[in-house]
Amino acid sequence: MAATLLSVAAKSAAGRDSAVARAVDALPQVRTNLSSPERWVSLAAGGALFGLGFDGRGPGLLSCLAGTYLLYRAATGNCLAYQALGFSTSDATAPASVIAAEHGTRVEHVVTVMKPADQVYRFWRDFENLPRFMTHLVDVDTTTDGRSRWVAKGPLGLQVEWEAELLTDTPNRVIAWKSVDGSDVDTAGSVRFTDLPHGQGTEVRVELKYDPPGGKVGSAVARLFGENPDRQVREDLRRFKQILETGETPTTEGQPHGRR
Amino acid sequence: MRALCWRGQKNVAVERVPDPKILNPRDAIVRITTTAICGSDLHLYDGYIPTMKAGDILGHEFMGVVEETGRGVTHVRKGDRVVVPFTIACGGCFFCKRELYSACDNSNPNAEVADTAYGYGGSSLFGYSHMFGGYAGGQAEFARVPFADVGLFKVPAHLPDEKVLFLTDIFPTGYMAAENCNIHPGDTVAVWGCGPVGLFAIKSAFLLGAHRVIGIDYVEGRLRMARDLCGAEVVNFEKVDLYGWLDDKTGGRGPDACIDAVGMEAHGTNLAAVLDRVKAFAHLATDRPQALRQAIMACRKGGTVSIPGVYGGLLDKLPMGAAFGKGLTFKMGQTHVHKYVPKLLARIEKGEIDPSFLITHRYNLSDAAEAYHRFATQQDEYVKVVLKP
Numbered sequence: 001m002a003a004t005l006l007s008v009a010a011k012s013a014a015g016r017d018s019a020v021a022r023a024v025d026a027l028p029q030v031r032t033n034l035s036s037p038e039r040w041v042s043l044a045a046g047g048a049l050f051g052l053g054f055d056g057r058g059p060g061l062l063s064c065l066a067g068t069y070l071l072y073r074a075a076t077g078n079c080l081a082y083q084a085l086g087f088s089t090s091d092a093t094a095p096a097s098v099i100a101a102e103h104g105t106r107v108e109h110v111v112t113v114m115k116p117a118d119q120v121y122r123f124w125r126d127f128e129n130l131p132r133f134m135t136h137l138v139d140v141d142t143t144t145d146g147r148s149r150w151v152a153k154g155p156l157g158l159q160v161e162w163e164a165e166l167l168t169d170t171p172n173r174v175i176a177w178k179s180v181d182g183s184d185v186d187t188a189g190s191v192r193f194t195d196l197p198h199g200q201g202t203e204v205r206v207e208l209k210y211d212p213p214g215g216k217v218g219s220a221v222a223r224l225f226g227e228n229p230d231r232q233v234r235e236d237l238r239r240f241k242q243i244l245e246t247g248e249t250p251t252t253e254g255q256p257h258g259r260r
Numbered sequence: 261m262r263a264l265c266w267r268g269q270k271n272v273a274v275e276r277v278p279d280p281k282i283l284n285p286r287d288a289i290v291r292i293t294t295t296a297i298c299g300s301d302l303h304l305y306d307g308y309i310p311t312m313k314a315g316d317i318l319g320h321e322f323m324g325v326v327e328e329t330g331r332g333v334t335h336v337r338k339g340d341r342v343v344v345p346f347t348i349a350c351g352g353c354f355f356c357k358r359e360l361y362s363a364c365d366n367s368n369p370n371a372e373v374a375d376t377a378y379g380y381g382g383s384s385l386f387g388y389s390h391m392f393g394g395y396a397g398g399q400a401e402f403a404r405v406p407f408a409d410v411g412l413f414k415v416p417a418h419l420p421d422e423k424v425l426f427l428t429d430i431f432p433t434g435y436m437a438a439e440n441c442n443i444h445p446g447d448t449v450a451v452w453g454c455g456p457v458g459l460f461a462i463k464s465a466f467l468l469g470a471h472r473v474i475g476i477d478y479v480e481g482r483l484r485m486a487r488d489l490c491g492a493e494v495v496n497f498e499k500v501d502l503y504g505w506l507d508d509k510t511g512g513r514g515p516d517a518c519i520d521a522v523g524m525e526a527h528g529t530n531l532a533a534v535l536d537r538v539k540a541f542a543h544l545a546t547d548r549p550q551a552l553r554q555a556i557m558a559c560r561k562g563g564t565v566s567i568p569g570v571y572g573g574l575l576d577k578l579p580m581g582a583a584f585g586k587g588l589t590f591k592m593g594q595t596h597v598h599k600y601v602p603k604l605l606a607r608i609e610k611g612e613i614d615p616s617f618l619i620t621h622r623y624n625l626s627d628a629a630e631a632y633h634r635f636a637t638q639q640d641e642y643v644k645v646v647l648k649p
Contacts, residue, residue, distance in 0.1 A: 076476060083399075089508075109361075112354065114352060114353055114354050114357065136544060139380060200354070202356065231372075234358060234372075235372065238372075241353075241365070241366070242365075242366045245350060245352040245353050245365070245366055246286070246350045246351075246352050246353075246366050246407065247285065247286065247332060248284045248285055248332070249285060249369075250284070250367050250368060250384070250393070250406060251284060251369050252283075252369055252370045252393070252394045252395055252396070253283065254283050255280055255281075255283065255395070255396045255404060255501055256261070256263065256277040256278040256279065256280055256317065256396055257265070257277060257313075257315040257317060257396060258263065258265030258266075258267075258273070258275040258277050258314070258315035258317065259265070259267075259275060259314065259315050260313065260314055260315045
């Protein structure tokens with residue numbers, strides 16, 4: 001996670017299309033492929049070996065190097081040997097979900113929009129509409145084969161981008177997507193549309209999960225800067241409803257007032 | 261343009277501010293020809309409404325001529341003469357479609373604040389604090405009106421401004437208060453507060469078939485208007501034992517419906533009223549519901565208490581036991597103005613009512629600060645103040 005944060009920071013500082021960004025993208029991926037117990041064992045063993053290497057009684061330099069590697073293993077959750085073998089014991093990369101149950105942030109909200117389900121579905125399905133109501137999104141470009149490129153405002157003023165793929169697309173019922181493997185941000189989302197009887201509109205239930213750069217620390221930092229994910233999604237949905245029901249979002253920005 | 265701006269508690273001033281601009285496709289700009297000060301503006305003036313900012317433009321009773329429209333506006337155009345409901349409604353949400361316009365879901369840019377305070381917040385209002393949307397008001401030369409197709413009502417050329425201006429708020433508010441009483445022929449309705457809303461409630465109760473209407477106040481000038489211009493029996497609650505008086509006048513049964521057209525800044529002389537002032541001063545309660553307490557206690561069994569008076573926060577010592585014991589019905593809330601404008605405009609056109617009877621004073625907009633001061637301090641004489649930009 002620390003590696004991801006560094007990579008995002010470097011790309012953000014140098015610009016998305018810069019040589020730095022390309023070089024960072026070319027670096028081998030540091031994937032979490034260790035389970036939590038293994039990381040704790042690595043931390044304990046690595047710390048001990050590192051200590052021994054310094055006090056002169058143990059095998060010196062070799063001990064320091066081995067200790068350093070174990071500490072890296074503990075800090076990143078990445079085992080180079082596992083990675084070379086294409087092997088993982090991590091709970092974070094279980095095949096069912098991009099984000100394990102205990103990781104990241106999960107937000108769910110519901111809103112009822114006074115429009116028929118097909119219209120509500122179509123507006124959401126065009127992902128390029130999303131930045132109109134999701135204010136943390138800068139841009140979404142749909143590319144080919146159901147993929148899309150998302151650019152968002154991240155914590156500390158950084159820009160984060162990732163590619164997403166469609167998991168499910170049942171017209172007027174449900175859309176689900178997730179970030180492709182190896183993205184800076186692990187994220188997944190789904191939106192379900194329920195047509196209500198007697199012209200009562202469409203219930204829209206949104207579930208978003210994401211593991212922001214910096215993990216839980218990252219989302220804590222993001223909160224400090226006012227980007228409370230729960231509130232963010234609730235207000236995004238309010239704007240979504242406003243656009244569909246009225247064609248605009250209400251504002252007073254730019255209206256006159258007297259001396260403040 | 262010139263606009264009346266809120267500066268702080270008991271401090272308003274006419275200032276030069278920029279002209280309003282179209283900000284959204286469904287906006288219109290209205291050149292204001294007549295505007296008024298509402299009794300509820302005094303709640304702002306007295307500093308009772310939170311989320312005000314210095315420099316906010318006040319005013320929610322205004323009318324004029326359409327000056328400019330956004331590209332999404334189709335039902336009105338430049339030159340149309342219009343009245344503007346004080347509640348801002350989108351016309352497309354669940355609530356607007358049920359004619360509950362003051363519960364509109366989509367007009368408040370600060371809906372989160374109102375949701376936090378009330379569970380679910382209502383519509384925005386012009387010139388009435390940031391919790392209610394923060395929209396600039398109409399005590400000015402121009403105003404921007406969102407959702408103009410829904411929020412502007414054309415008025416016929418032969419009706420002068422002063423006859424239709426009060427369709428923006430107080431006439432529909434008094435009318436809805438009376439309609440909420442579910443009046444049957446022969447009913448007696450008691451109205452607390454003979455200010456503009458109370459006077460319109462009295463007139464409306466008669467229009468809706470009430471047999472007798474009783475006006476209750478302590479300001480003699482207002483009681484005279486209720487009696488002479490609206491046909492009510494009147495009583496000064498400071499001079500009688502109100503419950504005994506009402507009981508006697510209703511044959512020992514109590515009024516069929518009671519309207520609280522006073523709201524959160526009720527005046528009173530008994531111990532509870534004095535305690536209310538102390539608590540409000542000490543921030544232990546926000547509202548002083550003396551009129552509401554009396555209305556609940558005086559109402560007959562199975563009757564209706566209708567509340568057009570504005571409440572904002574927490575009420576203390578409300579006799580819920582009496583309300584429950586008598587099986588009262590409560591009806592209240594901001595007026596669904598949009599629902600009432602067409603039918604009340606028709607009544608004005610037919611000559612059933614001339615709302616201009618209410619106007620006691622006319623000021624130029626430039627002197628609006630003076631008008632506020634007098635309206636707040638000389639209630640005996642100042643009932644309704646109209647401003648000309």
